[in-house]
Amino acid sequence: MKDFKVKKVEKSLEKELQHKIDYKTKPLGSLGKLEDIALQIGLIQETLSPKIKSPTVLVFAGDHGIANDGVSPYPQEVTYQMVMNFLNEGAGINVFARQNGLVVKVVDAGVNYDFGSLGKLLHYKVNKGTRSFLNNTAMERIELSECFIKGSAIVNDLFEKGCNCIAFGEMGIGNTSSAAMLMHYFTETDLHDCVGRGTGLDNKGLKKKIGVLEAAVEFHGELEDWEKIMMAFSGFEIAMMTGAMLQAAENKMVILLDGFIATTAYLAAYKLYPEIKNYVIACHLSDEKGHKLLLEYLGVSPLLSLGMRLGEGTGTAIAFPIVNASVNFLNEMASFESAGVSNKE
Template identity: 55%
Template sequence: MKFNITQPNQALKSQLEHKINHKTKPLGSLGMLEAVALQVGLIQQTLSPQLCHATMLVFAGDHGIVEAGVSPYPQAVTAQMVLNFLQGGAAINVFTKQNNMHLSVVDSGVNYKFSPSLDLIDAKVAMGTRNFLTEPAMTLAQCEQALTRAADIVDAKVAEGCNVFGFGEMGIGNTSSASCLMSVLCGLPIEECVGRGTGLDDAGLAHKTNILAQAIAHHHLISSDAMQVLATFGGFEIAMMVGAMLQAAAKQCTLLIDGFITTAALLVAAKLQPEILHYCVFTHCSDESGHKKMLDYLQVKPLLNIDLRLGEGTGAALAYPLVLASVNFLNQMASFESASVSQKI
């Protein structure tokens, strides 16, 4: 697939920095908010950026690797949680509602037939992936289909006026997919990438690590072939996040990157199109083992570190007010000149 992502034009950078630096505050005193204001201004190519129709896309899919006992929860929980999202009962519902973000839930590949009457975006590629312990999770054709369907979803949201997207996921077993993606693409031992997911005990963690090590050894993949790595170890929800992120960046939108699994999707996207990183705000550092190493690999700094490890896009939703504050201070805060305040001597 062709996603046309280029680094934002830097011609406005000095003007944006001048505007930021001449607000009524000591130089640099708003910390990371200043960096985000500069970033969003460059993304939108304006001195007065606006965040419009903020949308959280939560992609859901099931994973064949669950058959190998890598999760303490049954696969049925994926569909049950999707229904919980649609009924407004999950954490992501609370936080998106609180922060005036629109929430759209996408069936990327849940092993369940949902009623057509539900307020659910049906983009199902298949009834879950295959077990990547013994075979690729999906075909390359399915992987490309997932990217294309997700790009179409983003296009529709952009047409409605959205220019800032958060990304979330739901899928029992998807920390296993994310761990393998991270291990292969970052060239790290699987032991440094695996975490407890939804709450494995020590024995469960050891079993999960062993299974994933076997899976990686079985497929013999190299990090330079990101699409094949995604097709082999990914989930349909992860593949759709990759496509959605790529298209959102191609449309010059701001991307709010959530935790471990979402960052694994972004890692794939960055291998395919490195310039995507200019459009990403990394919202938090997850408490899931491996996430900090992934952020370090990408050489990025998250806004928050509050021990989250829920997924669903919750970290992105919680951090969105900080991104909004960055834009608002740039647009609304007085300058030394306009407020008649003396500057530093």
């Protein structure tokens, strides 16, 4: 497995940054969460004047063998069809990213479809979908390693082109099942609390999904080793996101986290390198069951709670103006001294 150099954030500028935040023309602490984000990004970038450059949404797409075992009301073909929708700029993530000034790049991590040489698509396919984890491991160790290497390469390419802020989204029919299993094994949360309706299961469908995942737990038994858990249940898109997040942290980039699936990839990264938490901003609370408990486990407070559960990175794109506002007030808002305004003292 690829090693990463994820370091703790250097805090030598913390007092100066906090002073700069506190002495803007406003009551102390009155910008709430914006002040926390401004401090976090200033520390990540090790500057009193942080900037967001070339913000990019990476949408990782992959298929799951478990999708053929009745855990989703949608057929597996929807994954590649939605990838085409992303490339044609017709999906929710395209709308919100375009509105808020982010670039969307779509990664084929493991879609069960031959896209040929489509120019807009980032071709990093590991395989045409994972195996069903109902009666097998989802992937081989070499495939997991390949996900890390490719995720790292994608981020490094963006970094070298000037990007310092990456938002993570995904697409893959069946991936809420994969994420639920990873959450269950990594956090020891009761499986029923990890499993949600995904793409819109009714009560009967949800009961069947839980039954399938319970059978998978019985098949795999107790697992504690990180690699074995990922090999057993991860999707290619989730594993590649994990490697990409770790590379982004190594590069000291701002990481914007979407919903349940992306947070599960972050969970896997956190289990290896807890220091990654310094680089992550959780953008929203997904309505998918399990996400709230997962964020609480990770000690992360989301910026928004809008009842969304679309995935694709849509939560990051909706929250991005808030992140941008945090940097802008720090750089552009007058201080008491520069504005000639009397402070309370």
